[in-house]
Amino acid sequence: MIIHYLRQCCGIIALTGFAVLPACAADRFETGLWPAPLTDGTRVNIAGEGRAVATLDGNTLTVSGDFHGLKSNATTAQLDFGIAIGALGPKAFELTVTPATDGTISGTAKLSAAQAAGVRSGKFYVQINSEKAPDGNLIGWLLPPHPFPGEDVPEPGHGFLPQLDIAQH
Amino acid sequence: MTKKKIAVAALAGTVIAGFISFSAVGQGMAPGPFTAEQAGGGHTLYLTNCSACHGADLGGAGEAPQLAGTSFISSWGSRNTDELYNLVRTSMPYGNGGSLDNATYQSIVAYVLSANGAKPGAKAFTGAESIKIGSIANGQVPAAALAAQPPAARGRAGGRAAGAITYYPAGRLGQTVDGVLKEYRPVTDEMLAHPADGDWLMYRRNYQGWSYSPLTQINTSNVKTLQLAWVWAMNEGGASEVTPIVHDGVMFLSNTSNTVQALDAKTGELIWENRLGPRPTRAYGATRSLALYGDKIFVPTTDAKLYALDAKTGKVVWQSVIADASEGYSNTGGAIAIHGKILVGLTYCNRYETKHCYISAYDANTGKVVWRFQTIALKGEPGGDTWNNLPDEFRQGAETWIAGTYDPENNTTYWGTAQAKPWTRASRGSANGAALYSSATLALDPDTGKLKWYYSHAPGESFDLDEVFERVLVDHGADKSLLTVGKVGVLWKLNRETGKFEGAAQTVFQNLYAKIDPKTGVPTYRKDILDQKVGDWMASCPGPAGGHDWPATSYDPHNDLMVIPLDQSCVLMQPEAMEKKIGVGGDAGSQKLYLMPGTDGNMGRLTAYNTATLQAAWTLQQKAPFLTGVLTTAGGVAYVGDFDRRFRAIDTKTGRTLWKTRLGTSVQGHVVSFAADGKQYIAVETGLGGGSPVGKPTTLLPGLHHPGDGQAIYVFALPDE
Numbered sequence: 011m012i013i014h015y016l017r018q019c020c021g022i023i024a025l026t027g028f029a030v031l032p033a034c035a036a037d038r039f040e041t042g043l044w045p046a047p048l049t050d051g052t053r054v055n056i057a058g059e060g061r062a063v064a065t066l067d068g069n070t071l072t073v074s075g076d077f078h079g080l081k082s083n084a085t086t087a088q089l090d091f092g093i094a095i096g097a098l099g100p101k102a103f104e105l106t107v108t109p110a111t112d113g114t115i116s117g118t119a120k121l122s123a124a125q126a127a128g129v130r131s132g133k134f135y136v137q138i139n140s141e142k143a144p145d146g147n148l149i150g151w152l153l154p155p156h157p158f159p160g161e162d163v164p165e166p167g168h169g170f171l172p173q174l175d176i177a178q179h
Numbered sequence: 180m181t182k183k184k185i186a187v188a189a190l191a192g193t194v195i196a197g198f199i200s201f202s203a204v205g206q207g208m209a210p211g212p213f214t215a216e217q218a219g220g221g222h223t224l225y226l227t228n229c230s231a232c233h234g235a236d237l238g239g240a241g242e243a244p245q246l247a248g249t250s251f252i253s254s255w256g257s258r259n260t261d262e263l264y265n266l267v268r269t270s271m272p273y274g275n276g277g278s279l280d281n282a283t284y285q286s287i288v289a290y291v292l293s294a295n296g297a298k299p300g301a302k303a304f305t306g307a308e309s310i311k312i313g314s315i316a317n318g319q320v321p322a323a324a325l326a327a328q329p330p331a332a333r334g335r336a337g338g339r340a341a342g343a344i345t346y347y348p349a350g351r352l353g354q355t356v357d358g359v360l361k362e363y364r365p366v367t368d369e370m371l372a373h374p375a376d377g378d379w380l381m382y383r384r385n386y387q388g389w390s391y392s393p394l395t396q397i398n399t400s401n402v403k404t405l406q407l408a409w410v411w412a413m414n415e416g417g418a419s420e421v422t423p424i425v426h427d428g429v430m431f432l433s434n435t436s437n438t439v440q441a442l443d444a445k446t447g448e449l450i451w452e453n454r455l456g457p458r459p460t461r462a463y464g465a466t467r468s469l470a471l472y473g474d475k476i477f478v479p480t481t482d483a484k485l486y487a488l489d490a491k492t493g494k495v496v497w498q499s500v501i502a503d504a505s506e507g508y509s510n511t512g513g514a515i516a517i518h519g520k521i522l523v524g525l526t527y528c529n530r531y532e533t534k535h536c537y538i539s540a541y542d543a544n545t546g547k548v549v550w551r552f553q554t555i556a557l558k559g560e561p562g563g564d565t566w567n568n569l570p571d572e573f574r575q576g577a578e579t580w581i582a583g584t585y586d587p588e589n590n591t592t593y594w595g596t597a598q599a600k601p602w603t604r605a606s607r608g609s610a611n612g613a614a615l616y617s618s619a620t621l622a623l624d625p626d627t628g629k630l631k632w633y634y635s636h637a638p639g640e641s642f643d644l645d646e647v648f649e650r651v652l653v654d655h656g657a658d659k660s661l662l663t664v665g666k667v668g669v670l671w672k673l674n675r676e677t678g679k680f681e682g683a684a685q686t687v688f689q690n691l692y693a694k695i696d697p698k699t700g701v702p703t704y705r706k707d708i709l710d711q712k713v714g715d716w717m718a719s720c721p722g723p724a725g726g727h728d729w730p731a732t733s734y735d736p737h738n739d740l741m742v743i744p745l746d747q748s749c750v751l752m753q754p755e756a757m758e759k760k761i762g763v764g765g766d767a768g769s770q771k772l773y774l775m776p777g778t779d780g781n782m783g784r785l786t787a788y789n790t791a792t793l794q795a796a797w798t799l800q801q802k803a804p805f806l807t808g809v810l811t812t813a814g815g816v817a818y819v820g821d822f823d824r825r826f827r828a829i830d831t832k833t834g835r836t837l838w839k840t841r842l843g844t845s846v847q848g849h850v851v852s853f854a855a856d857g858k859q860y861i862a863v864e865t866g867l868g869g870g871s872p873v874g875k876p877t878t879l880l881p882g883l884h885h886p887g888d889g890q891a892i893y894v895f896a897l898p899d900e
Binding site: 093150153156158161164167169170171 | 749
C-alpha cells in the first residue's frame with residue numbers, strides 16, 4: 011500500500027539493483043476541511059466545509075483550497091505542524107484567506123528539511139479560523155491522494171489507513 | 180391547579196428563597212448573568228428534566244458528567260456561559276436536544292452556575308452572555324443549593340428525583356399480559372453448545388460469540404427480494420441495543436423499563452409481557468440480551484438485579500440482587516448461562532467507593548450467588564501493584580459492559596473489561612501503571628470464578644478507549660484463538676488457552692501507540708500522552724466512539740472472515756481534577772471532537788478480516804457510522820444497520836451491497852436470524868441512545884437526522900412462494 015501511494019506521488023519508482031526512492035518532481039497532498047473542534051456547545055458557531063490541495067516541489071510548499079458555509083467570516087488561515095497525524099501542533103505558516111463565510115485559501119512557504127519531512131509524513135494540517143471560532147473552525151490533515159470510491163462501493167483490503175500507508179520519516 | 184402543579188409551585192418558592200440566601204457564597208467574584216428567581220426556578224426545572232441522569236446533587240452518574248464542584252469547574256472554568264448554554268440547549272435532555280423552550284434552558288443553566296457558587300445578578304440570563312465561567316463561579320456548592328431540594332430528591336444518583344420526569348412505558352409495572360406458551364422445550368447445556376439452526380439462544384448466538392447463522396434460505400441470489408414480515412413497536416425511553424432471543428419459534432424480547440415480552444416469532448403476536456421495572460429515564464438502557472436455561476429466562480436489569488422468569492408464562496420465579504442500585508450500579512450487558520449458572524457483569528462502577536466491580540455467577544434454580552470475581556486488583560493482591568499505590572477506594576472502573584463468551588472444550592469463559600476510572604491517568608493518579616484488570620481479557624473458570632489468565636491490552640489507558648467488547652473464539656486446526664477489537668481499533672489475536680499474544684492488526688487510523696511490540700503486543704504510548712497533566716488538552720485518534728464499540732463483530736467460519744463495524748472520529752481530551760473522596764468520582768474528562776484524518780468525512784467503516792492472516796479482505800466506508808452488530812449467515816450474506824436509518828445486506832465475501840432499506844429511526848442493536856415453520860427470518864432493532872457511538876455522530880454529523888422516538892423490532896423474510 012505504501013508503494014501504491016508513492017507511485018501516486020512520484021509517478022514511478024526506479025529500481026536499479028537496489029531500491030531507490032527517486033526525488034519526486036512534486037509530491038501532491040490533499041484534504042477535506044471539516045468543522046473542528048466540536049462540542050454540542052460550539053457547533054452553533056463552528057460549521058462549514060472545504061477542501062485543500064498542496065504540492066511540495068523541493069522545499070517549496072504551495073497550498074490552495076476553498077471553503078463555504080461558515081457561521082461567521084473567516085479571519086485567518088494557517089498551516090500547523092503537529093507531532094503526529096491527527097495531533098495538533100503550533101502554527102508554521104500563515105495562509106491567505108477570503109474574509110467571508112465562503113471563499114478561498116492560498117499560500118506558498120519555503121520549508122526546512124524537517125518541515126518537508128513533516129509534510130510527507132502527514133503531520134501538517136490546514137486550519138481556518140473565523141470571527142466566532144477564533145481557535146479553529148475548519149481543519150484537515152494534508153495526506154497523499156486517497157480517492158474515495160463512494161458509498162456502497164467496497165475497497166480492497168483496508169482501504170486507506172494513514173499509519174499504514176504513509177512512510178514515517 | 181393540580182396537586183402536582185401546586186407542589187411544584189411551592190417547591191419553586193422554597194428554592195428561590197434558598198438561592199437568595201446563599202448569594203454571599205460567591206463573594207469576591209463578579210455577579211453571574213442571571214437572577215436569583217431564575218436560578219430558583221431553574222432548580223425545579225433541573226430536578227424535573229436533568230436530575231434523573233445527572234443526579235439531584237449534580238454529582239453525575241455513568242456517562243452523565245458532574246455538574247457541580249471541582250470536576251465541573253476543572254472542565255468549564257475556562258469556557259464561557261454561552262457555550263454551556265448552547266451545549267445544554269442543543270443536546271439535552273439526552274436524546275431529545277432542543278425539545279424544551281429557551282426559557283427553560285436559560286433557567287437550568289442559571290441554576291447550574293449558581294450551584295457552582297456564582298452569585299445572582301440583576302439581569303436574567305438569555306443565553307447570549309459570553310462570560311468566562313471561572314470568573315463568576317468557583318465550584319463551591321452552596322449548602323442552600325442542595326438543602327432547598329425536596330427530601331426525595333436528595334442523595335446519590337440512584338435516588339431519582341421527584342417531579343414530572345417522563346417515564347416509559349405509561350401504565351403499571353408487573354405482569355401486564357398473561358399468556359402461556361403451549362409447548363416449551365427446556366434449554367439444555369447441549370442445546371447451548373450446539374444450537375439448532377433455527378434458534379438464537381444467546382447474545383451472539385453461540386458460545387464462541389460468532390453472530391453467525393447456519394441458515395441458507397436467504398442467500399446472495401435472492402436477498403434482493405427481502406421484504407418486511409412484521410414490525411413490533413418497543414418501549415421508548417432509554418438506550419436500547421437489544422438482541423432478540425429465539426427458541427422454537429418464540430421470540431423473547433427485552434425492552435427498556437426491564438420489560439420482557441414473548442412474541443410469536445412468525446407473526447409478531449404477543450404471548451405474555453412482564454414489566455419488571457423500574458421505569459427508565461432517557462439515559463437508562465435496556466439490557467442487551469437475555470439468557471435461557473432450563474425452563475427459565477434470566478433478565479439482568481438496569482437496577483442491578485437478576486430475575487428468573489418462567490419461560491412459559493413470564494412470571495417471576497426468583498430475584499437476586501447483583502449490586503445496590505442506589506449506589507449507581509447497573510447491568511445492561513446481558514448474561515450467559517454455563518453449567519446451570521448464570522454469569523453477569525456489572526456497570527457504572529465509576530465512583531470512589533470501598534466496593535468495586537465484579538463478574539458474578541448465580542445458581543439457575545435458586546438465584547443464590549455461587550461466586551464473584553472482582554475486576555479491580557487491590558493492594559496486596561496479584562496485580563495490586565499496578566495502580567501507583569493508590570488506596571483501594573480510588574481504584575475504580577473495569578466494568579463488564581457485554582456478557583462473556585465460553586469455550587466448552589477447555590471450560591473457560593472470556594470477558595473483556597472497561598477502562599479504569601476516572602478516564603485519564605492524570606485524573607486518577609495511576610501514573611503509568613496498567614491499572615489491572617481494566618482494559619483486559621479475563622479467562623475465568625465458570626464453575627469457580629477462578630482467574631486462569633489475563634491479558635492487558637491497553638496498560639494505563641487514558642482516553643476512554645477501553646477494550647471491553649466481545650471476545651470471539653476461532654479455531655484454525657490445533658490453534659485455538661481469541662479475537663477481540665476495542666476502541667483503539669487494534670484487532671487482537673490471543674492464544675485462548677494460554678493468553679499468549681499471537682498478532683494484531685490496525686483496523687482504523689490510530690495515533691496513540693508509537694508502536695506495538697510484535698512479540699508481546701504491548702503498546703508504547705506517544706510520549707506526550709505519558710506526560711499529560713490535568714488541564715492539558717490532548718489529541719487522540721480514535722476518540723471515545725472507537726474504533727470499535729458495542730456494535731459487535733460477526734465471524735463467518737465458511738469464509739474465515741470477521742466483519743467489524745468501526746467508527747472514525749478523534750477527540751481532544753482534557754483531564755479534569757478529581758477530588759479523592761468517597762462518593763465522588765466519575766469519568767472526569769472533557770472532550771472536543773473532530774473527524775478522523777484520511778477519511779473524507781466518513782465516520783462509518785466496515786471491514787472484513789481474515790482471522791488466520793489478520794489481513795483485510797474489503798472495506799466499506801460511508802458518512803454514517805454502522806450501529807448494529809453484524810450478522811453473517813451461511814447464505815453468504817452479512818447484515819448491518821446504521822445511524823442514518825439504513826439496513827442493508829452485503830455479500831460477505833466482497834462487501835458489495837445486495838439489498839437495503841430505510842427504517843423508522845437509527846438502526847441499532849444486534850441483528851439475528853431464526854427460522855419458524857421452516858422459513859428463515861432476519862430481525863433488527865431500530866433504537867436510540869447507546870453512548871458514544873450515537874452521541875459522537877450526533878455532534879459531528881449535524882446534517883444527518885433521525886427521529887427521537889421509534890424503538891421497534893423489524894422482521895424481514897423472503898416473499899411467500
